[in-house]
Amino acid sequence: MYLTLAYPTRFLSLNAHLPIFLVIKPATKFLFLGKKTMSTKTQPHAFAGNPLRASTSNTIPTTDESSFSSAFSTLKSILDSTQEGPWRSCNVKVLPFKRGKPLASSSVSPSSSVSGSSDGVPLWHLGWQSLLGCKDFLGSFEVKLSHELLVFLGKQKDVSYWAIDVSAMDSSVVVAQLKGFSFVELRTLMVATDWADTSAMGELAVAGHARALLEWHNLSRFCGYCGARNIPTDGGRRKQCVNESCKKKIYPRIDPVVIMLVIDKDNDRALLSRQSRFVPRMWSCIAGFIEPGESLEEAVRRETIEETGIEIGDVVYHSSQPWPVGPSSMPCQLMVGFFAYAKSFEIRVDKEELEDAQWHSREDVKKALASAEYKKAQRNAAFKVDQMCKGVEKGHSFSADFNVESGELAQMFVPGPFAIAHHLIAGWANGHNADMGPTTSNSVSNL
Structure with missing residues (x-):
């Protein structure tokens, strides 16, 4: 049995010229959109698939108000307690951050999907602390732990998870008290994550969610309407102005960005660009922020023609x-990925935005994907995190990790599998232009 629904283009299609038809077949895995096919089974990208938010059999989403109310009530009763017993027995974990860096630890596994040897590659983990440990840690700085300092991340298997910003604490004292741990840049943890390990990807997503909330708190300390102080509410998921005549509520900020692979279908090539801030030899997709009053597909067309002079048809x-x-001024961008089909082909680079933009053949892109040492980069980053947790300082250049096996410099490479740009580029190179992303894998937590 089939059910066919036809809707006006403006409601469902990002193609400005074709009507859209949705064909639904029981037990099918695909949605058929006109002549294009999109898989409905997708594995979350890096920073998506947060196990504390996903609706699985073992998880209560943070959007469940009863879950939050229960966790918050328990937390307050413990914080108000003068007895040590409740502090020791509570199922509460806290993740400290310092200047946007989550606390992490590292351990060596005897086997790893990225090592290919018996040596093992270090595996990083989030540095969760007990509520009592967090209290004692703050107490050493004469700071009293209160619920206003904590941001609720979620609840799973009767354990509630919170984050706290300790940026105001003296760095040398913090390091001395947290031996075996280190505050690590989230981007470094991202590169160090084995993207085939769903547990590690889950931890990365939790860290990303926590960083976005904490950085938003740092940016929203004062009311944008009256200038009075904002205070956290709902476990740090909201903020409210203290001015009785104002009391404006504000919510976490999200900055939407379109990112697109521009395709010359007739000549079987794709447009890749470079920015001056990129590491040497890296090329990627065009991207840009959405402007007020602009649709997603309009943003794709505007950004492409502004930066490269290429006119876009279908999106x-x-x-x-x-x-x-x-950047910390934009604590959580939402990258919305598209394939954009070119209507013109002469490149006119806006040097204010890009260093260069060039058409690349499918074969050249395939070679770039094949020669780049993504596993090597992940492995080296994992060892870097391990050294940081051991207190060993060592400089590191990620660009050197993308050399070919002979040690020679790869002529070009594209971002690794942790970035949506990689999946756009690889999807096109492998002939999957209509695919929505990687294959399905359930999020697994090992917090």
Whole structure:
């Protein structure tokens, strides 16, 4: 039995010229959109698939108000207790952050999917602390632990998870008290994560969610309407102005970005660009922020023609990815990915935005994907995190990790599998232009 629904283009299609038909067949795995096919089974990108938010059999989403109310009530009763017993027995874990860096630890596994040897590659883990440990830690700085300092992340298997910003604490004292741990850049943890390990990807997503909330708190200390102080509410998931005549509520900030692979279908090539801030030899997709009053597909067309002079026709949605590793002024970007089909082909680079933009053949892109040492980069980053947790300082250049096996410099490479740009580029190179992303894998937590 089939059910066919036809809707006006403006409601469902990102193709400005074709009507859209949705054909639904029982037990099927695909949605057929006109002549294009999109898989409905997708594995979350890096920073998506947060196990504390996903609706699985073992998880209560943070959007469940009863879950939050229960966790918050328990937390307050413990914080108000003068007895040590409740502090020791409570199922509460706290993740400290310092200047946007989560606390992490590292251990060596005897086997790893990225090592290919018996040596093992270090595995990083989030540095969760007990509530009592967090209290004692803050107490050493004469700071009293209160619920206003904590941000609720979620609840799972009767354990509630919170984050706290300790940026105001003296760095040397913090390091001395947290031996075996280190505050590590989230981007470094991202590269160090084995993207085939769903547990590690889950931890990365939790860290990204926490960083986005904490950085938003740092940016929203004062009311934008009256200038009075804002205070956290709902476990740090909201803020409210203290001015009785104002009391404006504000919510976490998200900055939407379109990112697109521009395709010359007739000549079987794709447009890749470079920014001056990129590591040497790296090429990626065009991207840009959405402007007020602009649709997603309009943003795709505007950004492409502004930065490269290329006119875009059809725009096809691919997938989206939260991106909490941008500048601290934008604590959580949402990358919305598209395939964009070119109508013109002469490149005129806006040097204010890009260093260069070039057409690349499918074969050249395939070679770049094949030669780049993504596993090597992940392995080296994992060892770097391990050294940091051991207190060993060592400089590191990620660009050197993308050399070919002979040690020679790869002529070009594209971002690794932790970025949506990689999946857009690899999807096109492998002939999966309409695919929505990687294959399905359930999120697994090992917090």
